[in-house]
Amino acid sequence: MKMGYSHRYLSSKATLAALCLAVLLAGSVAFGQDAKLQAKLDKLLRHKDVYPWKVSVLAVEAKTGRRIFASRESRALIPASNMKLVVTAAALSRWGADYEFGTLLARRGNDIVVIGSGDPGFAEPALQVKYGQDPTSVFREWAKIVKKAGLSKAGDIIIDDSIFDGQLVHPHWPKKQLNRWYTPPVGGLNLWENSVGVCKISRGSGKLRLLVEPGLNYRPESKRAPLGHRQVSISGGPEDGKNWTGGIVVRSDKPGATMAADPGVFFGSVFRAVLGKEGVSVSGQVVRKKLSDAEGKLDEQVVILARAGTKLTDIIERANRQSRALFAECLLKRLGSDGRSSGSWEKGSTAVGRFLAEQTGAKTEEFVIADGSGLSRKNRLSPTVLVVVLKYMAARPDAAAFRQSLAIWGWKGTLRTRSNKSVLARRVFAKTGYIRGVRSLSGYVRSTKGKLVAFSILMNEVPDGKGWRAKQLQQDICELLVGY
Numbered sequence: 001m002k003m004g005y006s007h008r009y010l011s012s013k014a015t016l017a018a019l020c021l022a023v024l025l026a027g028s029v030a031f032g033q034d035a036k037l038q039a040k041l042d043k044l045l046r047h048k049d050v051y052p053w054k055v056s057v058l059a060v061e062a063k064t065g066r067r068i069f070a071s072r073e074s075r076a077l078i079p080a081s082n083m084k085l086v087v088t089a090a091a092l093s094r095w096g097a098d099y100e101f102g103t104l105l106a107r108r109g110n111d112i113v114v115i116g117s118g119d120p121g122f123a124e125p126a127l128q129v130k131y132g133q134d135p136t137s138v139f140r141e142w143a144k145i146v147k148k149a150g151l152s153k154a155g156d157i158i159i160d161d162s163i164f165d166g167q168l169v170h171p172h173w174p175k176k177q178l179n180r181w182y183t184p185p186v187g188g189l190n191l192w193e194n195s196v197g198v199c200k201i202s203r204g205s206g207k208l209r210l211l212v213e214p215g216l217n218y219r220p221e222s223k224r225a226p227l228g229h230r231q232v233s234i235s236g237g238p239e240d241g242k243n244w245t246g247g248i249v250v251r252s253d254k255p256g257a258t259m260a261a262d263p264g265v266f267f268g269s270v271f272r273a274v275l276g277k278e279g280v281s282v283s284g285q286v287v288r289k290k291l292s293d294a295e296g297k298l299d300e301q302v303v304i305l306a307r308a309g310t311k312l313t314d315i316i317e318r319a320n321r322q323s324r325a326l327f328a329e330c331l332l333k334r335l336g337s338d339g340r341s342s343g344s345w346e347k348g349s350t351a352v353g354r355f356l357a358e359q360t361g362a363k364t365e366e367f368v369i370a371d372g373s374g375l376s377r378k379n380r381l382s383p384t385v386l387v388v389v390l391k392y393m394a395a396r397p398d399a400a401a402f403r404q405s406l407a408i409w410g411w412k413g414t415l416r417t418r419s420n421k422s423v424l425a426r427r428v429f430a431k432t433g434y435i436r437g438v439r440s441l442s443g444y445v446r447s448t449k450g451k452l453v454a455f456s457i458l459m460n461e462v463p464d465g466k467g468w469r470a471k472q473l474q475q476d477i478c479e480l481l482v483g484y
Contacts, residue, residue, distance in 0.1 A: 080433030083374035100309035116189035121310035143278035156284030161188030172376035187263030321413035325373035332372030383456035439470035
């Protein structure tokens with residue numbers, strides 16, 4: 001399958017936007033670039049430790065677009081998780097800060113129905129804690145609604161996760177890393193990031209029995225939180241009857257996070273288990289069915305009982321601040337769904353590419369969109385593209401929501417461990433990025449003079465063991481901008 005955004009559909013409107021942007025940036029070189037700061041940047045990049053790397057940099061005033069400094073800013077490099085900035089910006093631009101992803105509870109005759117919207121945050125433990133709930137709160141509330149609707153003895157649980165296609169894992173993701181927490185399967189129905197924590201229970205049989213403990217792997221402060229990661233098939237296909245919801249027997253002494261083999265069936269299986277505990281018996285199985293026609297119209301026999309929503313602002317915060325891959329991938333696939341056909345990585349990539357070209361004026365030769373999280377090494381972005389997106393978002397009415405979704409230096413998210421005694425503390429709002437050989441940091445700096453600066457630092461071919469040096473370079477560059 002060919003992945004990535006096609007340039008064939010670039011409209012005349014997009015061409016005009018790109019030309020205007022080029023004129024703006026080109027003009028600013030002549031009269032706006034800060035010569036002293038440029039000289040300092042050049043010195044940093046000429047250092048013997050850094051010179052062999054591929055490093056591209058751009059910084060501009062977010063309000064005016066005035067260039068501060070740059071180095072090979074049009075060169076498209078592998079961005080790693082900086083790709084999430086582009087996807088979350090496209091989503092916020094499409095739907096607005098008040099939008100919610102909704103998951104529907106319904107009935108069809110004696111069957112219980114769940115219809116997914118691709119929500120990556122349904123019952124997600126970190127979000128549940130934020131709102132004073134727990135990982136099964138929604139399911140327990142739904143059980144009450146089901147009983148009130150007269151379904152104390154139900155037939156099947158029908159899951160409709162057709163909002164997305166059936167490709168759960170991206171073909172470009174590293175095959176050896178598919179058992180890690182950061183490469184979760186992506187479904188139209190998702191639960192607990194399609195992963196559960198497991199705790200060891202001693203048994204004398206010579207086998208290790210693992211008891212599923214929802215949400216433990218999201219609470220590192222817990223003394224019982226498991227260490228390490230291991231992939232275990234939690235659930236089988238809809239027809240094979242292996243709808244695991246309790247103990248799992250494996251030969252291992254390293255319990256940790258386990259990934260669901262089928263997110264939709266896992267969702268339905270856990271719901272079924274909670275229903276049983278709440279006094280609702282389900283005699284049938286978890287069955288997958290599409291309940292809408294080619295025009296997106298819902299089956300007339302389906303009666304909606306309830307809706308559970310996740311705020312878009314919560315989703316983009318989990319994607320950006322905590323760099324959770326599932327949240328970005330669900331946004332990308334959902335951007336590629338029109339309500340009639342299923343969203344896919346290919347359609348989502350095209351939608352994000354169209355956003356870049358037609359709404360921000362980014363040059364199509366400076367980006368390739370393969371996935372939403374940045375795990376794929378096929379992705380390409382230039383600092384110019386990222387800065388154009390940051391500048392575009394800074395001018396929107398929901399600019400604060402986007403900026404607040406980012407990690408904050410020395411305080412929150414993936415930047416929380418950076419020195420809180422640095423002059424950068426609470427002045428840098430940015431997205432980090434890391435895969436092997438790649439280090440990236442893009443976002444905003446609030447200067448000591450009160451100016452908001454949009455910047456992007458992309459590094460490729462960083463040698464193993466030199467991550468610390470890449471972080472130091474990021475800090476050095478950001479310190480130049482703080483004094484601007």
